[in-house]
Amino acid sequence: MTSKVGAVTVVGLMIACSAIAHGQVGRTEITKWQYGKSGAVSLTYDDGTINQFRVAVPIMDSFGFPATFFIITGNIPGSQYHGTFVGRPTKAIIEETASIPTNRDNFLERASAIPFLGDQGAIDYQTRAGEVYDEGKNVEQAYQLIDECYAKVRQGAFPRGEEHEASPASLNNITWEELRALSQRGYEFASHTVTHPRLAVLDDANLAYELEKSRQDILDHLGFKHTFSVECPYGTENERAVHSALLRYQVARNHMPDAFVDDLDRWNNMDPAASREEYVRWQRGPLTETPMGLMKSWVDKTAAQDNIWLVLVFHGVDGVGWKPKTGAELRDYFGYVKSKADRLWVATFQDVTKYMRERMHGQVFSYGEGDVISVVLRSDLTDVSYGLPLTLKTYVPSSWQTAEVRQGKRTNHVIVGRDNSMSYVLYQAVPNAEVVTLSAVAAETQQSQTK
Known part of the structure; x- marks a missing residue:
């Protein structure tokens, strides 16, 4: 993709005697x-465990930080959609496994059905098969795990009971109403x-x-x-799964295909400072064992x-969830991020992408x-x-000491800054909206505003 931004076109400088026409x-630049x-x-937080909301949110509120929560929607009371197998009757699939070994033609269907067979413990086989298939790229081992799982199902080796969704105890009753209130903040x-x-092993x-x-x-x-x-679970970068996700969402935390971005996932050891791309998306996962010094670095x-x-990428908080960080650690860390507020923009995942x-x-x-300076x-x-x-x-x-910035009905007064002996203003504008106009604020207006 060819970047068009950064090359600023200045056209139509009128009235040569005006100060606007000099130098x-x-x-203007973005x-x-x-x-x-x-x-x-x-x-960002994964899984939607309760202490992300009960512990982490108040801490982030104290620093004025937004965040992004990747939630497992089937776990939330009141959701319309829950775990479901889309396909033929699972009984027919179980019977078929007695005579036909798992192969490339039936692997994804069989793996997809496992959580819905009614056997507690079977789902572990789907997870393990998915891990070796997706991360280890060991297809034959994945087939063997599926065959082993179905053999145990046919033998009645698993206790009976559904397990494809979290229990009410683990959910601790976070509700859509609570999430809606947080979204408004x-x-x-x-x-x-x-x-x-x-996802890599689903049909x-x-x-x-x-x-x-x-x-x-x-x-x-x-x-x-x-x-x-x-965010596709387990941070998968499986091409089929990520492609399917990006057909339905604007961005995936797993993979950002934009040509102007170096996309470094949590397991990538490349030094982001070595990148020459316009942007580097650098994912890091603070875990229980991650030293605070490393996180601050x-x-x-x-x-x-x-x-x-x-x-x-955070998961557990204060003992609830995978590899949790304590509330005290989060407060220390977010305070350190806040200390860099003059250089760092803290924003939601979607806002930075946008x-x-x-x-x-x-x-x-x-x-x-x-x-008057006009900007389009x-x-x-x-x-x-x-x-x-x-911006x-x-x-x-x-x-100019203060500038009036106007776009449509929005008007702001902005203090003029200095950059290499030149004066400038920073302000926000909405793309594809009205022309922005900048003009000096009269001295008497500035004085009246300071009284």
Whole structure:
């Protein structure tokens, strides 16, 4: 993909005697990060365990941080869609396994059916087969695990009972109503599928069910805004699974295919500072055993560069969930992130994604007329999901102390800054909306505002 952003076109500089017409005045660019920051940080949580909301949210509130929660929708009371096998009767599949070994033609169907056979313990075989198939790329071992599972089912070796969804005790009754209230406070909720399966070993029908029905419950309970992001369980990068997810969501935390991004997952040991791409999406997973010093070094590196998006992936909190961090550790860590507020933009996963894409698909033009600078911001992204305000940096006459920035009915007064002996203003504008106008605020107006 060819980037069009960063190349600023300044056209139509009118009235030669005006200060607007001299030097770099009027030159406008879209800053690499929101508010002109040096890097971005997203706090993300997987699985929706209760202490993410009871412990982590109040801590983030105290620092004014938003976050993104990837939720398993089938676990939430009131969800319409729960774990379901889409296919022929499981009894027929079980009978068939007695005479036909697992092979490439029947593997995905058999793996998909396992959680719905009515046998407690069988689901572990689906998880293990998915792990060796997806991560180890050992297809024959995956087939053997499926055969072993069905042999035990036929022999009655497993206790009877459904197990494809979490129990009420593990859910601890987080509700859609609570999530809706949090969404109104700026938190993002995103899909982690209906039941958290190994998507790489699901057949097409069941893969689509897990992704589509999770999205539908989020849409019904939280609204369209929260159908933007998805995380495929276990961080899979299986091509078929990720492709299916990206047909239904705008972005996956597993994989970001944009040509202008170096996408470094949690297991990638590459130094993000070595990347020469416009952006680096750097995922790190703070676990119980991860030293605080290492976690803070991730923040330091992000603040020291100008192209890193640090995506932090948390699971358990205060003893609940996988590899939990304590509330005290989160408070210490988030306080450290806050100490870098002059350089780091902390935002939801979807907002950082939108900003990068809108900037890379945007163009900005400016022109002067009299003592007014006009700025036009355009984007070729037509999907209704987009429209996040972008930060623009416009150079203004050195005589300006405060600028009035107007776009449509929105008006703000912005203090003029200095950059290499030049004056500029930073402000936000909405792409494909009204022309932005900048003008100096009269001295008497400034004085009246300070009284």
